[in-house]
Amino acid sequence: MNLFYEFMLLSIVTPFIITFIITKFLIKILPKLNLVTIDYHKIHKPKIPFLGGLGISFSIICSETILYFIFLDVKILIILIITIITSIIGIIDDFKTFTAYSKPILLIFAAIPILFFTNTYDYNLHLIFGNIQISIIYPILILIAISVTANTINTIDILNGVFSGFTLLSFIPILLFLTLTSNFYMLIIVMPIVTSLLAFFIFHRYPSKIFPGDTGTLTIGALYGTIAILTDLELLALIAIFPAILNSFLFIASSKGLKEFHQIKHRPVIMLHDGQLSASKNPNSPITLLRLLLLNGPASEKKLFNIIMLIEIFAISLSIITMLVI
Amino acid sequence: MLRESWFVLFIIFISWLILFLISYFIFNILIFLPQYTIYFGLILTDLFQFSFIILILIIYLIILFKLIRRYLKYKLKY
Numbered sequence: 001m002n003l004f005y006e007f008m009l010l011s012i013v014t015p016f017i018i019t020f021i022i023t024k025f026l027i028k029i030l031p032k033l034n035l036v037t038i039d040y041h042k043i044h045k046p047k048i049p050f051l052g053g054l055g056i057s058f059s060i061i062c063s064e065t066i067l068y069f070i071f072l073d074v075k076i077l078i079i080l081i082i083t084i085i086t087s088i089i090g091i092i093d094d095f096k097t098f099t100a101y102s103k104p105i106l107l108i109f110a111a112i113p114i115l116f117f118t119n120t121y122d123y124n125l126h127l128i129f130g131n132i133q134i135s136i137i138y139p140i141l142i143l144i145a146i147s148v149t150a151n152t153i154n155t156i157d158i159l160n161g162v163f164s165g166f167t168l169l170s171f172i173p174i175l176l177f178l179t180l181t182s183n184f185y186m187l188i189i190v191m192p193i194v195t196s197l198l199a200f201f202i203f204h205r206y207p208s209k210i211f212p213g214d215t216g217t218l219t220i221g222a223l224y225g226t227i228a229i230l231t232d233l234e235l236l237a238l239i240a241i242f243p244a245i246l247n248s249f250l251f252i253a254s255s256k257g258l259k260e261f262h263q264i265k266h267r268p269v270i271m272l273h274d275g276q277l278s279a280s281k282n283p284n285s286p287i288t289l290l291r292l293l294l295l296n297g298p299a300s301e302k303k304l305f306n307i308i309m310l311i312e313i314f315a316i317s318l319s320i321i322t323m324l325v326i
Numbered sequence: 327m328l329r330e331s332w333f334v335l336f337i338i339f340i341s342w343l344i345l346f347l348i349s350y351f352i353f354n355i356l357i358f359l360p361q362y363t364i365y366f367g368l369i370l371t372d373l374f375q376f377s378f379i380i381l382i383l384i385i386y387l388i389i390l391f392k393l394i395r396r397y398l399k400y401k402l403k404y
Contacts, residue, residue, distance in 0.1 A: 128349035137376050246337060287398060289334065294330070307330050311335060314335055
């Protein structure tokens with residue numbers, strides 16, 4: 001049991017410290033390299049460094065490599081490979097934006113490592129009143145699920161701190177389930193992802209000092225899907241990210257197909273002179289979660305962050321209720 | 327904050343209920359179907375159960391999107 005505490009401490013402290021130090025370093029170095037982007041939701045439109053995801057990816061790779069040499073387990077190897085592949089896709093996307101269709105297709109390749117290790121997952125889809133055995137479709141679903149979760153988490157990066165705060169909260173049902181079922185081994189594997197996100201949140205929260213970029217959002221999204229599959233908690237994970245799924249679905253449905261945000265001619269949210277955000281009244285603007293939240297009138301960015309966190313807490317509560325029913 | 331978020335919270339709650347209903351329907355009504363579909367092999371049961379979930383989801387998503395769009399038109403008056 002003492003050894004367990006040591007490993008747990010290792011998987012909590014190491015990624016937190018690595019992410020904290022690297023992110024602090026990136027905040028200083030990235031503006032000098034002109035790797036900055038405009039924060040559109042502020043009056044003075046400040047320039048913020050955007051490759052913060054590098055710190056998250058690097059710390060997860062370091063921590064999971066250490067854990068792999070301790071446990072020599074394929075589940076850790078899968079997490080490592082997926083982190084590396086999605087980080088590379090994210091970095092390329094940050095510098096040379098992929099088209100809206102090529103990104104999901106590329107992310108499908110990131111899920112291929114799971115298919116090679118068939119003993120790491122079962123073919124059952126765990127629904128509320130029982131399991132469905134979908135042995136033929138399940139491998140295809142894995143490929144799609146990783147790509148979908150990565151893109152879904154990517155689209156929730158809408159305001160300062162939302163991506164990191166939202167994903168941190170969405171990990172709660174998974175962590176709770178692993179603790180209640182005494183699956184401490186999986187908990188040790190998952191903790192580096194959560195703690196590196198926590199360290200990143202310190203700098204990403206309102207007002208943001210750094211943005212994660214696609215490097216961060218795609219990596220964490222793909223890892224979220226991977227963890228859901230490896231722990232057989234697909235349904236709980238799905239319910240926990242309901243708000244992000246809703247945002248993604250509304251955006252795709254209203255803009256009639258997959259589109260990159262810069263391709264949208266009419267922005268869903270406009271900024272007022274006092275710095276508050278307001279819903280666009282243009283019928284051609286896409287429908288997004290933010291636009292729905294602004295239907296009752298303008299609101300500040302900080303208030304909107306709090307509202308999205310409230311919605312996410314509601315979603316994870318539903319996920320926890322489902323867990324208790326299962 | 328509830329004033330701004332009640333509509334989204336309502337959609338999330340309804341979506342969660344629909345998930346419960348689909349699950350209940352599959353395990354309490356369609357449970358009898360595999361004994362008929364077993365003659366066609368595993369592929370049919372697999373595809374049948376899965377395509378059933380997808381079908382309900384698609385119908386639900388279309389209705390949901392139309393309702394949200396109508397609500398948006400009403401609130402923004404365009």
